[in-house]
Amino acid sequence: MIASTTAPLNAVVPLRIGPVVVDPPVLQAPMAGYTNYAFRQVVREFGGAGLLATEMIAARSATWLETHRGEHPDRLWGVREEPRPLAVQMWDNDPENLAQVGRRLAKDFQVSVVDLNFGCPVRQVTVKAHSGSWLLRDPARVGEIVRRVVEACDGVPVTAKIRLGCAETCQTAVEVAQRIEEAGASCLTVHGRVAAQFFSGHADWEAITAVKRSVSRLPIVGNGDIDSAETAVARLRESGVDGVMIARESLSKPWIFAQTAALLRGEPKPPDPSLAEQYELVLHHYDLVCQRFGTERGTLLMRKFACSYAQGLPGAREFRGRVSRVLSQAEFLEVMRTSFPSQAPPLSCQENTK
Numbered sequence: 001m002i003a004s005t006t007a008p009l010n011a012v013v014p015l016r017i018g019p020v021v022v023d024p025p026v027l028q029a030p031m032a033g034y035t036n037y038a039f040r041q042v043v044r045e046f047g048g049a050g051l052l053a054t055e056m057i058a059a060r061s062a063t064w065l066e067t068h069r070g071e072h073p074d075r076l077w078g079v080r081e082e083p084r085p086l087a088v089q090m091w092d093n094d095p096e097n098l099a100q101v102g103r104r105l106a107k108d109f110q111v112s113v114v115d116l117n118f119g120c121p122v123r124q125v126t127v128k129a130h131s132g133s134w135l136l137r138d139p140a141r142v143g144e145i146v147r148r149v150v151e152a153c154d155g156v157p158v159t160a161k162i163r164l165g166c167a168e169t170c171q172t173a174v175e176v177a178q179r180i181e182e183a184g185a186s187c188l189t190v191h192g193r194v195a196a197q198f199f200s201g202h203a204d205w206e207a208i209t210a211v212k213r214s215v216s217r218l219p220i221v222g223n224g225d226i227d228s229a230e231t232a233v234a235r236l237r238e239s240g241v242d243g244v245m246i247a248r249e250s251l252s253k254p255w256i257f258a259q260t261a262a263l264l265r266g267e268p269k270p271p272d273p274s275l276a277e278q279y280e281l282v283l284h285h286y287d288l289v290c291q292r293f294g295t296e297r298g299t300l301l302m303r304k305f306a307c308s309y310a311q312g313l314p315g316a317r318e319f320r321g322r323v324s325r326v327l328s329q330a331e332f333l334e335v336m337r338t339s340f341p342s343q344a345p346p347l348s349c350q351e352n353t354k
C-alpha cells in the first residue's frame with residue numbers, strides 16, 4: 001500500500017554512515033556512464049538527495065592513480081572540489097588493490113564514503129575480472145575485502161552495494177551481509193534482484209527486508225524499481241530499511257529526490273518542472289558536459305542524457321530518434337529547438353483550433 005503523502009513521517013530518521021549524516025535517507029545510486037559530475041550537479045541543484053555517488057571506478061587503475069598525481073580521470077571529474085557528502089564507488093576482487101585505492105580516495109580526495117561494488121552483473125566485470133556480483137558466491141572473500149578496505153580508509157566509512165546473489169539458485173545476500181557487518185562496514189545497499197536477472201522481473205523487497213532482519217547494527221539501504229516519490233516513501237516506511245536508493249528513475253526525473261524529501265517532511269509534493277523548465281534543464285546539463293569535454297565529445301555524450309530526459313514526454317520517440325544521431329553542437333541545438341517535447345501545441349493544431 002502506498003503511504004499517505006501529506007502526513008508527517010515521524011518515523012523516518014536520518015541515516016548515519018559512520019560520521020556522515022544522510023538526511024534525508026534517500027540516496028542517488030551510482031550508475032556507470034551517467035552519474036558523472038554534470039549529472040550530480042543537476043541532482044544537487046534540485047536538492048533532496050542525502051548522499052550522492054559517482055560512477056564506479058576500476059581499482060586496477062590504482063597504478064594510474066599513482067602515476068598521474070594531480071590529474072583527474074573522467075570518472076573522478078569534480079570529485080575533489082564538489083560539495084560533500086559524496087561517495088565514490090570502486091570495483092575489483094583484490095583486497096590490496098582496493099585498499100590502496102580506498103586509502104587514496106579517503107586521504108587525498110577526502111571523499112565522505114568509500115563504496116565497494118559487489119553487485120555489477122556485467123560480463124566484463126564478472127566473468128572476465130571475477131569482481132562485482134561474481135564475488136557474491138564467495139562471502140568470505142567479500143568479508144576479507146571489506147576488512148582490508150576499512151583498515152586502509154582509517155576512519156572514512158566504507159560501504160558496500162550488493163544484489164541478492166548471483167542467480168536464483170545462489171542467493172547469498174544474508175550471509176554476505178553478515179560478513180560485511182563483521183568486517184566493519186558502515187552501511188550496505190541491497191538491490192533486490194539477483195545478478196542473472198540484470199534488470200528483468202521485479203525487485204524483491206521482501207528479500208531486502210530479510211537481509212535487514214539478518215544483521216544487528218549495519219544500516220541497510222533498499223534499492224530497486226522506485227519509480228516515484230510516493231513509492232520511495234512507501235518503501236522506506238514499509239520495508240524496515242534505513243534508507244532508499246534511486247537509480248534509473250532519476251535519469252529522467254532528477255527532481256525525484258526533492259519530491260521525496262518534501263513528502264518525508266509531510267509537505268505536498270512539488271510538481272514536476274514545466275516542459276519549458278525541462279528544456280532549460282537539458283541545455284544546462286549540456287553546458288556542464290561541454291565545459292568538461294568540449295562541444296564535440298560533449299555532444300556525443302549528451303545524446304543518452306537527452307534521451308533519458310525525454311522519457312515519458314509527448315513526442316519522445318521522434319526526439320530520441322533525432323537526438324541520438326546528432327554530431328555537432330549546432331545539430332544538437334537544432335534538434336532541441338525543433339523536437340524537444342514542448343508545452344505549446346504544434347502550429348498546425350493551433351491553427352485548427354482557431
Ligand SMILES: Cc1cc2nc3c(=O)[nH]c(=O)nc-3n(C[C@H](O)[C@H](O)[C@H](O)COP(=O)(O)O)c2cc1C
Nearest residue numbers: 029030031032055056161191224225226246247248
Ligand atoms: C546505466 C546503469 C549503470 C549502473 N551502474 C552502476 C554502477 O556503476 N554501480 C552500481 O553499484 N550499480 C550500478 N547500476 C545499478 C543501479 O545503481 C541500481 O542498483 C539499479 O539500477 C536498480 O535501481 P533502480 O531500479 O532504481 O534503477 C547501474 C544501473 C544502470 C541502469
